[in-house]
Amino acid sequence: MSEALVTFDNVVHVYGTAEQQVTALRGVDLTVNEGEMVALLGPSGAGKSTLMWLCAGLLQPTAGQVEVCGRRLTRLRQSAATDMRLRDVGVVLQNPSRNLLPYETAKGNVLFAQRPTRRTAKMKSKRAHDLLDAVGLAHVSSHPARRLSGGEQQRLAVAVALANGPRLLLADEPTSQLDTKSAASVIDLIKAANEDLGTTVIAVTHDPEVGAALGRTVTIRDGRVGSEGHHGADYLVVGRDGAIHLPQELLDTVLPPGSLAEAILTETGVELRRVDVDGGSRAES
Ligand SMILES: Nc1ncnc2c1ncn2[C@@H]1O[C@H](COP(=O)(O)OP(=O)(O)OP(=O)(O)O)[C@@H](O)[C@H]1O
Numbered sequence: 001m002s003e004a005l006v007t008f009d010n011v012v013h014v015y016g017t018a019e020q021q022v023t024a025l026r027g028v029d030l031t032v033n034e035g036e037m038v039a040l041l042g043p044s045g046a047g048k049s050t051l052m053w054l055c056a057g058l059l060q061p062t063a064g065q066v067e068v069c070g071r072r073l074t075r076l077r078q079s080a081a082t083d084m085r086l087r088d089v090g091v092v093l094q095n096p097s098r099n100l101l102p103y104e105t106a107k108g109n110v111l112f113a114q115r116p117t118r119r120t121a122k123m124k125s126k127r128a129h130d131l132l133d134a135v136g137l138a139h140v141s142s143h144p145a146r147r148l149s150g151g152e153q154q155r156l157a158v159a160v161a162l163a164n165g166p167r168l169l170l171a172d173e174p175t176s177q178l179d180t181k182s183a184a185s186v187i188d189l190i191k192a193a194n195e196d197l198g199t200t201v202i203a204v205t206h207d208p209e210v211g212a213a214l215g216r217t218v219t220i221r222d223g224r225v226g227s228e229g230h231h232g233a234d235y236l237v238v239g240r241d242g243a244i245h246l247p248q249e250l251l252d253t254v255l256p257p258g259s260l261a262e263a264i265l266t267e268t269g270v271e272l273r274r275v276d277v278d279g280g281s282r283a284e285s
C-alpha cells in the first residue's frame with residue numbers, strides 16, 4: 001500500500017470579509033497517494049483553484065486539515081511553506097504569467113528555479129535546455145518571459161515547475177491555452193516525471209484528454225468532492241454527512257431536485273427509489 005502524500009480532512013475555505021463571504025470549499029475529504037496522477041474536474045467556480053492554492057500552502061484553510069509531503073499546512077509559517085514549494089512541490093498557477101519572472105529569459109526562469117539544488121552550473125544549464133526542448137521552447141530560450149505568448153508562458157511554467165524533479169506537481173489548467181500538439185507534449189512531460197521520478201501529479205483540467213491520460217479523476221461540485229473516476233469508470237463519493245451528488249442526467253430526469261426517494265438495502269447493494277406522496281397514498285417509480 002503506497003503512502004498518502006496529500007490529505008484533505010474536512011477542509012472548508014471561506015473567502016471575504018464579515019459582510020461578504022464566499023464559501024469556496026465546504027468540507028473536502030481527499031487523499032492522494034505518492035506516485036498517483038489525479039485530474040481535478042468540475043464546473044467554473046466549483047473550488048478547484050482554491051483546493052490547489054491550499055495544497056501549495058499559498059492559502060490557509062478556514063477549517064479542517066491539509067497535509068502535504070509530511071507537513072501539516074495549517075498554521076505553517078510562510079517561510080516553511082516557501083521552502084516546501086522550493087524543494088518538494090512544483091506549482092503551475094492558473095494565470096500563466098504569475099508563475100514566471102517576466103524580465104528573465106525563458107532559460108533564466110528554469111535556471112532560477114534550480115537555485116536550491118546542488119547541481120553545477122553546467123548541470124543546471126543542461127536541465128534547462130532539456131526541459132525547454134521537451135516543451136518545444138528551445139528556439140525562444142533567450143527571449144524574456146514577458147514577450148512569450150500565453151501558450152508559451154504556460155509551457156514554460158510547466159518546465160519551471162518540473163525543474164527540480166518535485167515530489168508533487170500541482171498544475172492548474174496547464175494546457176488551457178495550448179493546441180492539441182503542444183498539449184500532448186506537456187502531458188508527455190508530466191507523465192515522464194511521474195514514471196521516471198515518481199512525481200505525484202494533481203492537475204486541474206477541462207480537457208477530457210488530460211483527464212484520461214492521468215487515470216484517476218476527482219470531480220469537485222459546489223465545493224465538495226462529487227464523484228471519482230478510475231480508468232474510465234465513474235463512482236459517486238459518499239460525503240462524511242452521508243450526502244451524495246447524483247449525476248446531472250438523473251437530476252434532469254428521474255430524480256429532480258426536491259424529489260423524495262428511499263434508499264433500500266438489497267442483496268446486491270443499495271437501490272435509490274423515487275417515491276411520490278400524493279394525498280397520503282404513495283406510488284413508487
Ligand atoms: N480571492 C477571492 N476572493 C473572493 N472569492 C473568491 C476568491 N477566489 C475565488 N473566489 C470564489 O470562490 C469560488 C471558487 O473559486 P475557484 O477559483 O476555486 O474556482 P475554480 O473551480 O477554480 O473555477 P474556474 O474553473 O473558473 O477556474 C468562486 O465562487 C469564486 O468566485
Ligand SMILES: [Mg+2]
Pocket residue numbers: 048049050094172
Ligand atoms: Mg480555477
